[in-house]
Amino acid sequence: MSDSDTVGRPGAPGLARGPRGGAAPDTAPEAPISTPQGSGGSPVQPPKVITRPGDKIFKALTVGSGVFVVAMIALIGIFLLIQAIPSLADNQANFLFGRDWDADPQGGLAFGVLDLLLVTVFSAVFALIIAMPISLGIALFLTQYAPRRLARPFAYLVDLLAAVPSIIYGLWGAYVLAPALSPISTWLNEHLGFIPLFATGTSNLAIGQTIFTAGIVLAVMLLPIITAISREVFDRTPPMQIEGALALGATKWEVVRTTVLPFGRAGYISASMLGLGRALGETIAVLIILSSTTSHFGFSLFDGGDTIASKIARAAQEFNDPRGAGAYIAAGLVLFVLTFVVNAFARSIISGHKEYE
Amino acid sequence: MSTATDLNRPAAPPAFQEINASRRFKNRLATILVAGTFVLALAPLVWLLITVIAKGFQYVLNADWWQKSLAGLTSRQFGGGVYHAIVGTLLQGLICAVIAVPIAVMVAVYLVEYGKRSRLAKAVTFTVDILSGVPSIVAALFIYALCITTLGMPRSAFAVSLALVLLMIPVVVRTTEELLKIVPDELREAAYALGVPKWKTIVKIVIPTAMSGIITGITLAIARVMGETAPVLVLVGYTTFINYDPFGGSMASLPLLMTSERLTTNEVGEARVWGAAVTLILIITVFNLLGSLISRLTSLKTK
Numbered sequence: 001m002s003d004s005d006t007v008g009r010p011g012a013p014g015l016a017r018g019p020r021g022g023a024a025p026d027t028a029p030e031a032p033i034s035t036p037q038g039s040g041g042s043p044v045q046p047p048k049v050i051t052r053p054g055d056k057i058f059k060a061l062t063v064g065s066g067v068f069v070v071a072m073i074a075l076i077g078i079f080l081l082i083q084a085i086p087s088l089a090d091n092q093a094n095f096l097f098g099r100d101w102d103a104d105p106q107g108g109l110a111f112g113v114l115d116l117l118l119v120t121v122f123s124a125v126f127a128l129i130i131a132m133p134i135s136l137g138i139a140l141f142l143t144q145y146a147p148r149r150l151a152r153p154f155a156y157l158v159d160l161l162a163a164v165p166s167i168i169y170g171l172w173g174a175y176v177l178a179p180a181l182s183p184i185s186t187w188l189n190e191h192l193g194f195i196p197l198f199a200t201g202t203s204n205l206a207i208g209q210t211i212f213t214a215g216i217v218l219a220v221m222l223l224p225i226i227t228a229i230s231r232e233v234f235d236r237t238p239p240m241q242i243e244g245a246l247a248l249g250a251t252k253w254e255v256v257r258t259t260v261l262p263f264g265r266a267g268y269i270s271a272s273m274l275g276l277g278r279a280l281g282e283t284i285a286v287l288i289i290l291s292s293t294t295s296h297f298g299f300s301l302f303d304g305g306d307t308i309a310s311k312i313a314r315a316a317q318e319f320n321d322p323r324g325a326g327a328y329i330a331a332g333l334v335l336f337v338l339t340f341v342v343n344a345f346a347r348s349i350i351s352g353h354k355e356y357e
Numbered sequence: 358m359s360t361a362t363d364l365n366r367p368a369a370p371p372a373f374q375e376i377n378a379s380r381r382f383k384n385r386l387a388t389i390l391v392a393g394t395f396v397l398a399l400a401p402l403v404w405l406l407i408t409v410i411a412k413g414f415q416y417v418l419n420a421d422w423w424q425k426s427l428a429g430l431t432s433r434q435f436g437g438g439v440y441h442a443i444v445g446t447l448l449q450g451l452i453c454a455v456i457a458v459p460i461a462v463m464v465a466v467y468l469v470e471y472g473k474r475s476r477l478a479k480a481v482t483f484t485v486d487i488l489s490g491v492p493s494i495v496a497a498l499f500i501y502a503l504c505i506t507t508l509g510m511p512r513s514a515f516a517v518s519l520a521l522v523l524l525m526i527p528v529v530v531r532t533t534e535e536l537l538k539i540v541p542d543e544l545r546e547a548a549y550a551l552g553v554p555k556w557k558t559i560v561k562i563v564i565p566t567a568m569s570g571i572i573t574g575i576t577l578a579i580a581r582v583m584g585e586t587a588p589v590l591v592l593v594g595y596t597t598f599i600n601y602d603p604f605g606g607s608m609a610s611l612p613l614l615m616t617s618e619r620l621t622t623n624e625v626g627e628a629r630v631w632g633a634a635v636t637l638i639l640i641i642t643v644f645n646l647l648g649s650l651i652s653r654l655t656s657l658k659t660k
Binding site: 052054055057058059061062063064065066067068069070072073075076079080082083133134135136137138140141142144145146154157158160161163164165166167168169171172176220223227249251252253254256274277278280281282283284288309312313316317319322325328329332335336339340342343344346347 | 374376380381383384386387388390391392393394395397398399401402404405408409460461463464466467468470471472477478480481483484485486487488490491492493494495496497498499501502503506507523526530554555556557559560580581583584585586587590591594612615616619630631634637638641645
């Protein structure tokens with residue numbers, strides 16, 4: 001890629017990385033065109049380097065924007081930390097392992113994030129468990145099974161799921177889906193109630209403001225995200241492999257199982273992790289669906305409670321005192337770190353696979 | 358065994374063997390399951406849209422709905438409209454776009470034209486990935502910590518727009534980057550060969566070639582951020598009055614109106630919530646259609 005070096009322009013700065021388009025005229029017109037004279041024995045003089053102010057300014061702008069974006073992520077972490085520290089210092093409970101949340105600035109601050117964190121992770125993982133197999137099926141359907149002509153419009157329909165704002169998912173979940181799920185959850189509770197997962201929780205099953213409902217709504221919201229990336233990866237399965245499997249007499253399913261799935265596995269897992277990150281941070285849908293409670297989280301799907309995001313949103317209108325707000329900002333910092341780790345992990349899976357590019 | 362069957366039997370066994378029953382069954386089952394998941398995914402979409410339309414469509418048919426605010430109406434009075442919230446939603450979305458788009462396009466230009474494989478470019482790509490996964494509530498808290506507690510600004514629609522910028526930048530960077538990558542190198546080389554400076558090549562050749570796609574991406578991104586609720590919840594107060602000033606005081610928006618009126622537990626509140634839901638979906642649909650329309654109108658003529 002270092003065309004600019006081979007061309008012999010030592011004066012071209014910063015081009016060693018080979019920008020798109022090969023040799024870019026950061027400098028004067030191409031010198032080597034005139035090299036035929038060189039056959040006469042006289043050494044080729046390096047051309048005089050002309051730096052155009054436009055180029056310099058423009059490059060500085062683009063680099064600046066890049067740096068700005070990088071700085072932004074760091075700033076998010078730093079600012080949240082700075083604002084959280086005073087409240088954390090005043091905190092009378094253990095922040096990471098405390099289970100009660102009292103961020104009333106009038107009394108003493110005593111807030112622990114553990115319960116919120118548990119509900120957050122629990123509901124997101126539940127959503128992911130529902131969404132993963134379904135998205136896998138959709139992605140396979142769209143890439144391998146659907147008739148070519150219909151694959152695009154079908155994919156568009158699935159993408160529409162991502163276009164619906166989360167508040168509308170929340171309203172639908174709380175007022176339409178929750179009552180409809182009530183017979184199912186009551187049945188699960190009555191017959192499988194001995195399993196802690198289905199034990200009677202803190203939320204009224206008839207109204208259905210449970211993690212069960214929230215998880216299902218979250219799962220619907222994850223479908224388009226996981227499907228979109230898995231689809232892209234499955235589409236890149238080398239046709240040679242597929243044809244090879246077909247030639248060996250494999251059925252459609254065997255083709256999928258022996259070529260598409262092994263090829264796309266890493267991408268699919270990465271997509272699911274991105275979905276998990278999304279589910280962890282979902283705010284308003286969870287806020288509308290879950291009933292708030294003061295009792296501790298009991299690892300039941302039929303509990304109410306709050307995720308970190310919904311707790312913050314519930315209190316957001318009353319952020320007037322910096323100390324009280326600081327407690328929520330500390331919780332937000334935990335959420336930020338959590339989603340950061342999940343997302344970074346998801347990206348690291350996919351970036352290790354050159355065949356996806 | 359009669360001689361007739363013996364005569365009919367081929368001399369060599371056929372090369373193709375029947376697929377045995379269990380493999381056939383598995384194949385069929387897989388097909389049904391895979392197609393089933395697709396139907397299963399469409400069910401909530403259809404159910405949700407029908408719900409929203411059934412519950413809210415009747416309210417948006419009224420002309421007042423689009424022209425009036427809820428100012429002066431109590432929570433028991435029908436009537437009024439959501440003009441104030443529509444103004445807020447559009448205003449916040451547009452301000453966000455005005456700030457986010459130039460930055461995002463420049464970042465994409467950097468990644469495709471300048472950065473390539475440098476360390477900074479890797480860092481930028483990584484950051485954009487992470488930024489696209491930042492929950493909207495965290496973006497809202499960051500702007501709260503930066504503008505409201507640290508800089509002492511009051512809550513305002515402008516703060517909301519700033520939070521939306523964080524959510525919009527990664528979306529626009531992604532689409533723009535993809536589009537710039539597919540601009541053929543020949544175009545760049547032709548420009549360079551004519552002695553056009555690099556920046557001018559980018560501004561006059563590369564970006565215009567990708568323009569239609571970029572505009573579509575931007576419209577879709579605006580449609581997405583307009584439905585965000587967490588930032589408006591944290592960063593601006595709700596009002597029933599029309600407010601055109603992004604820097605001053607409370608400003609309604611459709612998501613905020615829904616979360617506020619949701620607490621009014623009577624028919625009036627319900628009407629306002631579902632009416633606003635239909636309105637929001639309509640606006641998002643219009644933006645989506647606009648996006649594909651623009652891309653169709655401005656796409657380069659290919660012979």
